[in-house]
Amino acid sequence: MGSDVILVIVVCTALAFDFTNGFHDTANVVATSISTRAVPPRVAVGFASVLNFVGAFLSLQVAATIASGIVDAAVITPTIVFAGLVGAISWNLITWYFGLPSSSSHALIGGIVGATLVAAGTDAVLGDGLVSKVLIPALIAPVLAFGVAGLAILVAYRTVGRLRPGPVNRGFRLGQLLSGGLLALAHGTNDAQKTMGVITLALVANGNISGNDVHVPTWVVIASASAIALGTYSGGWRIIRTMGMRIIKMDPAQGFSAQSAGASVILAASHFGYPLSTTHVISGGVMGAGAAKRLSAVRWGVAGNIVLAWVLTIPAAGAIGAAIYGLTRAFGTGALGPGVISVVILFLGAATFARRVQRGPAASPTEA
């Protein structure tokens, strides 16, 4: 009974993380399309939401790989997963509040690493895996996307430079529907599977699915796809504004180049099994498309804040995950700890939402 209660709490928390993932990462997919006026904001977010939902059904091959090779799988318990998820959700909400695009995958990994450190000590964290699967790709992703987007925009300007701006801008805006759509599909496939993996692991740990026949149940696929699509549709307007307008003021050719470079890097990395963060890739692409036109076009102060958020993501989510695990264990090993923490989080969330409703929206779609 107690383990079933923990399972339900972990599933609900994983879906809440999935919602914040969609909500937080909407900007990766739609910011450039919105800022170049290729698509109206609400339509862009609705389009991304539908493609995220569809993308979640396209492939289940990488589900259940989150945090594998980074922490010792034998020590993972539902309570560690719960604490890690709360750490990731908290960091997603903090960075959303400051309008900073940061990696939801890194937040989840950081949360689970932090909780594992407190639960099982340093031996349970695989340092080599953390460096090779997370830290080195985090350095490579933005630099590669920066270079590809920079070269792409130079080629585009060279090719269309003598044409009238009107048809060129209309053409690239049309192209952004295609490049943005591909990004949304790739994002839905990659990110919804993290949640599917977490829920499936919890079901295996609880004995609901046999360890010899691990598969993702249909209800998990539908619930994860729905949560990320709903989160995407809610639209993290603060981050959309940062990505679309505060780093650089983009023209349609730059928007298309940034999205094409982003989609190319993500799909190439996926094909060769190299794990890169969607957020890092798209942010690097946006900066590259801006810097290639003119270095001073990039607001380097904003870019610096984004990089700082990336550096802080794993330690900060880890610290929150560790603290939540410690708090949870203060109530014993049963379901009481996760239950109490969940009720407190729901109460804080409801109070914050009520204050927001009283004050009105902080950033509307039309401002983004």
Place this chain on the structure above:
Amino acid sequence: MALAAKLIDTNALLNVVWTSLVAGVGGTAAFSFAIVGATRFVDMRRSGHAVEAWMFAALGALGLAICLGAIAFGIYEIVNK
């Protein structure tokens, strides 16, 4: 050096770099040619240069076909990952 080799999958990384460059820069170039082709086709037809107009139409169609092919390949990659 040995530590770096252990931590970095150099082969996968180099493959990611060149594939991203070809797809990202090539895709943008192909779409740019599609725009050049479509715009010049309209201009040439208006000015009565039918042969040149259809050559630009072919260039635009080829650029667009390359882009649509790249997108189809991208979806194939997502589905078969």
